[in-house]
Amino acid sequence: xxxxxxxKKRAAILEALRSTDxxxxxxxLYARLKSEFPDLSLGxxxxxLAMFIADGDATSVGTVAGQERYDADTxxxxxxxCACCGRVLDVCSPNLSGMDGEVEREVGGVVTSRSLSFTGKxxxxxxxxxxxxxxx
Amino acid sequence: xxxxxxxKKRAAILEALRSTDxxxxxxxLYARLKSEFPDLSLGxxxxxLAMFIADGDATSVGTVAGQERYDADTxxxxxxxCACCGRVLDVCSPNLSGMDGEVEREVGGVVTSRSLSFTGKxxxxxxxxxxxxxxx
DNA sequence: CTCTTTGCAAAGAGTTTGCAGGGTG
DNA sequence: CACCCTGCAAACTCTTTGCAAAGAG
Numbered sequence: 022x023x024x025x026x027x028x029k030k031r032a033a034i035l036e037a038l039r040s041t042d043x044x045x046x047x048x049x050l051y052a053r054l055k056s057e058f059p060d061l062s063l064g065x066x067x068x069x070l071a072m073f074i075a076d077g078d079a080t081s082v083g084t085v086a087g088q089e090r091y092d093a094d095t096x097x098x099x100x101x102x103c104a105c106c107g108r109v110l111d112v113c114s115p116n117l118s119g120m121d122g123e124v125e126r127e128v129g130g131v132v133t134s135r136s137l138s139f140t141g142k143x144x145x146x147x148x149x150x151x152x153x154x155x156x157x
Numbered sequence: 158x159x160x161x162x163x164x165k166k167r168a169a170i171l172e173a174l175r176s177t178d179x180x181x182x183x184x185x186l187y188a189r190l191k192s193e194f195p196d197l198s199l200g201x202x203x204x205x206l207a208m209f210i211a212d213g214d215a216t217s218v219g220t221v222a223g224q225e226r227y228d229a230d231t232x233x234x235x236x237x238x239c240a241c242c243g244r245v246l247d248v249c250s251p252n253l254s255g256m257d258g259e260v261e262r263e264v265g266g267v268v269t270s271r272s273l274s275f276t277g278k279x280x281x282x283x284x285x286x287x288x289x290x291x292x293x
Numbered sequence: 294c295t296c297t298t299t300g301c302a303a304a305g306a307g308t309t310t311g312c313a314g315g316g317t318g
Numbered sequence: 319c320a321c322c323c324t325g326c327a328a329a330c331t332c333t334t335t336g337c338a339a340a341g342a343g
């Protein structure tokens with residue numbers, strides 16, 4: 022389809038995505054790489070993230086607080102999303118691909134990916150809450 | 158917290174959301190109600206959807222093709238999202254709330270909601286593909 | 294009469310895109 | 319030297335917000 026040439030920036034973006042577990046957004050990656058590549062452009066980050074997803078080197082965790090979050094870990098696992106601070110954590114989950122067949126039968130289509138996520142309040146936000154004690 | 162007064166438009170928006178199974182976006186609801194309420198404003202739709210979610214009368218299915226999709230069915234169920242046409246279908250799924258405890262133990266936080274979705278290609282898009290037959 | 298809701302339009306925020314120049318094979 | 323990749327900035331799209339007028343209790 023599209024020939025893909027090597028690019029130092031692309032390699033760095035993918036490496037940055039792989040070496041973190043915070044499921045960064047495009048801006049988070051941009052901020053992290055800006056010091057190493059002062060001339061990096063946000064558009065380049067977006068363009069490369071799209072390539073990673075097209076190539077199966079990354080997936081989207083979904084939109085959290087208006088920003089799309091990415092994950093280089095493409096093995097089946099679920100996520101915990103803190104509605105308070107926007108943090109995204111990995112949590113283990115049973116393999117869902119076993120349900121594909123049933124879903125496909127139900128909708129008459131084909132399933133290519135699944136996503137399981139839990140939303141709530143993370144440990145940090147819970148402890149900060151106790152200080153604000155305005156309950157009741 | 159916030160006193161809530163009756164509003165004809167709000168009632169209509171909620172009714173429109175409840176009487177469809179296509180998990181509409183704000184614009185879809187707006188388009189559907191525009192004929193009945195020519196002076197309806199998109200901002201009002203957004204404002205009311207936010208209220209429904211705050212009140213637990215609706216939930217967000219997530220962002221599909223850049224648009225947030227809503228669901229008035231708050232009972233536990235999964236979704237199938239067609240990556241091709243953006244359609245969102247209901248599919249049944251085992252009750253996931255039983256996993257809350259394990260997740261909370263894992264992250265040290267509290268879980269308030271779960272979301273399971275399958276992405277792929279729906280029956281309609283599959284059949285349209287066969288016409289373009291470029292496989293092989 | 295008081296407080297909530299709405300229309301309108303402008304403002305915001307995140308993401309995409311066109312183009313000219315630089316990098317890779 | 320042909321084609322991919324990038325920076326820059328403008329363009330887009332979806333969503334939020336401020337304000338004065340209208341509606342509900």
